Amino acid sequence: MTEDKVPQPEAGGPAPERVPPGQKVTESFPVLHYGEIPYYNDMGKWSLRLFGLVDEELTLSYKQFLALPRREFRNDIHCVTTWSRLDNVWEGVAVATLMERIKLKPEAQYVMLHAEHGWSTNLPLADFLRDTTFLGIRHNGVLLSPEHGYPVRAVVPHLYFWKSAKWLRGIEFMEKDKPGFWERNGYHMYGDPFKEERYDFD
Numbered sequence: 366m367t368e369d370k371v372p373q374p375e376a377g378g379p380a381p382e383r384v385p386p387g388q389k390v391t392e393s394f395p396v397l398h399y400g401e402i403p404y405y406n407d408m409g410k411w412s413l414r415l416f417g418l419v420d421e422e423l424t425l426s427y428k429q430f431l432a433l434p435r436r437e438f439r440n441d442i443h444c445v446t447t448w449s450r451l452d453n454v455w456e457g458v459a460v461a462t463l464m465e466r467i468k469l470k471p472e473a474q475y476v477m478l479h480a481e482h483g484w485s486t487n488l489p490l491a492d493f494l495r496d497t498t499f500l501g502i503r504h505n506g507v508l509l510s511p512e513h514g515y516p517v518r519a520v521v522p523h524l525y526f527w528k529s530a531k532w533l534r535g536i537e538f539m540e541k542d543k544p545g546f547w548e549r550n551g552y553h554m555y556g557d558p559f560k561e562e563r564y565d566f567d
Contacts, residue, residue: 395448400482403482409426411426420470442526445558445564455501460498473538476488476490478537480531482532483546495523498521514531517532525557
């Protein structure tokens with residue numbers, strides 16, 4: 366895992382209700398990941414697959430994904446490693462826009478986000494369907510860098526930032542919850558930053 370240095374918050378900073386317990390505010394965007402960063406030389410090989418408890422699977426090419434309606438999102442993000450970055454501006458595809466293109470089976474209750482190299486993370490379907498959840502392609506006006514999840518990362522701002530899977534390649538709809546890569550390795554199954562649901566080693 367690598368990390369940029371996180372500066373200390375300035376005096377007279379943001380209202381405390383915006384910053385979860387144990388977090389330090391930074392204006393930088395620390396790089397956190399495990400393993401290799403995927404680089405894409407041929408975007409014709411990239412696709413996003415929606416599968417599992419759906420009436421019909423959907424696979425979008427990069428060109429098809431970019432053709433989806435996009436909009437601006439604003440949020441705060443909170444990393445489990447104790448940094449928070451406030452007032453982020455993103456461009457991306459709302460989950461609601463994506464869901465217009467598939468039909469879920471009624472037993473679908475959970476989602477697994479699948480990323481490159483076998484990385485994954487889970488969350489309840491209700492959290493995935495929030496109007497604040499989206500698939501991001503730009504951050505503060507700049508195309509995502511490979512380190513931050515290019516070409517597409519999920520953004521689930523109300524949970525710790527590991528739930529915002531980088532290098533997204535698949536969205537699986539499931540009946541029952543199960544741990545993803547991060548949760549199998551000690552991270553909390555849900556990850557509410559305001560409850561400090563960081564790790565679960567039980």
